[in-house]
Amino acid sequence: MEFQHEIRRKKGKEKIxxxxxxxxxxxxxxxxxxxxxxxxxxxxxxxxxxxxxxxxVTMMDMLYHVKAVAKGAKNTPIIGDMPINSCxxxxxxxRNAEQxxxxxxxxxxxxxxxxxxxxxxxxxxxxxxxxxxxxxxxxETYHVKGKKPEEAEEIFRDALDLDRLGVFSMVxxxxxxxxxxxxxxxxxxxxxxIGAGKYCDGQVLVINDMLGLNLKFKPxxxxxxxxxxxxxxxxxxxxxxxVSVGKYPDEExxxx
Ligand code: KIV
Numbered sequence: 154m155e156f157q158h159e160i161r162r163k164k165g166k167e168k169i170x171x172x173x174x175x176x177x178x179x180x181x182x183x184x185x186x187x188x189x190x191x192x193x194x195x196x197x198x199x200x201x202x203x204x205x206x207x208x209x210v211t212m213m214d215m216l217y218h219v220k221a222v223a224k225g226a227k228n229t230p231i232i233g234d235m236p237i238n239s240c241x242x243x244x245x246x247x248r249n250a251e252q253x254x255x256x257x258x259x260x261x262x263x264x265x266x267x268x269x270x271x272x273x274x275x276x277x278x279x280x281x282x283x284x285x286x287x288x289x290x291x292x293e294t295y296h297v298k299g300k301k302p303e304e305a306e307e308i309f310r311d312a313l314d315l316d317r318l319g320v321f322s323m324v325x326x327x328x329x330x331x332x333x334x335x336x337x338x339x340x341x342x343x344x345x346x347i348g349a350g351k352y353c354d355g356q357v358l359v360i361n362d363m364l365g366l367n368l369k370f371k372p373x374x375x376x377x378x379x380x381x382x383x384x385x386x387x388x389x390x391x392x393x394x395x396v397s398v399g400k401y402p403d404e405e406x407x408x409x
Contacts, residue, residue, distance in 0.1 A: 156280075157321040159189075160189060160322050161341075163343060163354065164342075164343040165354065168354065168355050169189045169190070169345060170188045170190075170356065171188065171190045171192055171232075171355060171356070171357035172357065173193065173196060173359045173360050174360055175193060175194075175200065175360075176221050176222065176225070177222065177224045178225060179222075179225070180221070180225030180229075180231075181225035183229060184226045191231050192232045192282075193219045193258070194234045194359065195207040195215065195290070196234075196359050198210040200361045200367070201218070202214070206289060208290065210236040210237065212236060212249055215236050215239075216233075220257055223257025224257075231260075232259065233256070233258035233260075234261070235249060235250065235262065235263050240270045242270070243273035244273075246263070247270075247279075250274050251279075254279065259280065260279065260280030260281060261281060261282070262281070262282040263281055263282070263284065264288045264289070264291070265288050265290075265291065266285065266315065268314060268318060272318055275318065280321050281318075281319075282321060283312075283315035283320040283324065283342070284323065285336075287327035289326075295327070297329065298327055299328040299332045305328075305332050308328060308332060308336075309335060309339075312325070313339065315340075316342045320342055322344070322354075323342050323345065324346075324347060324357060325344050325345070325347070325349040326347050327347070327348040328348070330349065330351065333346055334350070334352035337352050337354060338352075358375065363377065363378050363379075364377070364379045365378070365381050366385075367382070368382050
């Protein structure tokens with residue numbers, strides 16, 4: 154519960170930094186960097202499972218990865234992403250959110266404006282991160298939402314609803330910068346942007362995207378802070394060469 158206050162405290166003062174993780178070793182690395190939150194996103198449907206979207210991710214998948222991340226992240230709060238159909242009713246949402254906490258999450262993220270589910274969870278003292286704008290669980294194609302005035306108005310109203318419900322933060326995904334700025338200025342809840350411009354209270358990226366592992370997925374908002382695709386290929390090429398010419402294993406890496 155403590156971490157929610159810290160996230161709220163940062164609004165307008167310090168930027169909030171969030172990254173996704175899906176396994177123990179990446180969680181260990183992120184845990185040592187001092188980021189604010191680790192999100193076990195249902196983006197694992199694409200990143201880990203190789204699907205085109207998040208629509209086939211199950212509770213079992215999510216709990217498996219939350220458990221792995223919880224083994225690695227000893228200090229960083231973990232948010233588990235509630236997958237499609239996991240919170241169609243308040244009862245189901247509550248039952249599944251409790252499973253997330255049991256698996257090691259500190260809170261859950263819920264896509265969309267679901268007042269009954271969100272208030273049931275908050276009533277039960279489960280920290281909830283909201284998510285408005287482009288909603289991958291519902292979208293047919295991934296593109297910027299809120300360019301049309303009526304769409305922008307709906308997203309704005311959804312954000313105000315989530316703010317009233319008491320989520321501890323909300324993701325704004327793929328919306329124009331001006332709309333994200335308006336939301337951020339009107340809500341007391343910290344906003345965490347992904348493809349929503351610089352005025353959000355924090356930013357989140359999918360770890361594999363920002364590390365440059367996946368060269369096929371490059372929406373405008375993704376900045377690659379590393380070129381792990383090249384690093385991995387260079388290392389594997391060196392390994393292949395050294396094994397081929399008998400240079401590896403050498404004395405240093407051999408038991409006697
Ligand atoms: O699933 C996910 O990783 C997410 C982030 C992109 C916000 O929802």
